[in-house]
Amino acid sequence: MNIEVWIAFASAVLVFCIIPGPTVILVMSQALSHGKKSVFPLVAGVLAGDLTAMTFSLAGLGGILAASSELFLILKWIGVAYLIYLGCKTFFAKVDDAQESPKTSSDKCLCFGRHI
Secondary structure, rough: OOOOHHHHHHHHHHHHHOOOOOHHHHHHHHHHHHHHHHHHHHHHHHHHHHHHHHHHHOHHHHHHHHOOOOOOOOOHHHHHHHHHHHHHHHHHOOOOOHHHOOOOOOOEEEOOOOOO
């Protein structure tokens, strides 16, 4: 692969990583609800995933999957099984008591520098 094609490919991947999509919305909502420091591991994971996908694509995995419909079907079903596993794991996870307990009237609310 010559350098011009590689630079064009890397630029396209960079543009798609920057365009707001589900991943960017996830990072923004995490930052808004839990603070800026909580998104560093999330961003590192997203970048690692993008780098992995770009590496597999450059290695020609897309061409192999396009040529072999059986291999593509197997890879799709592995993805389906993984998503089902994640869904079941989340569905059956125990909820912390701290998340379940509603706020009582004795909890203080700081509003404009005053306790109300």
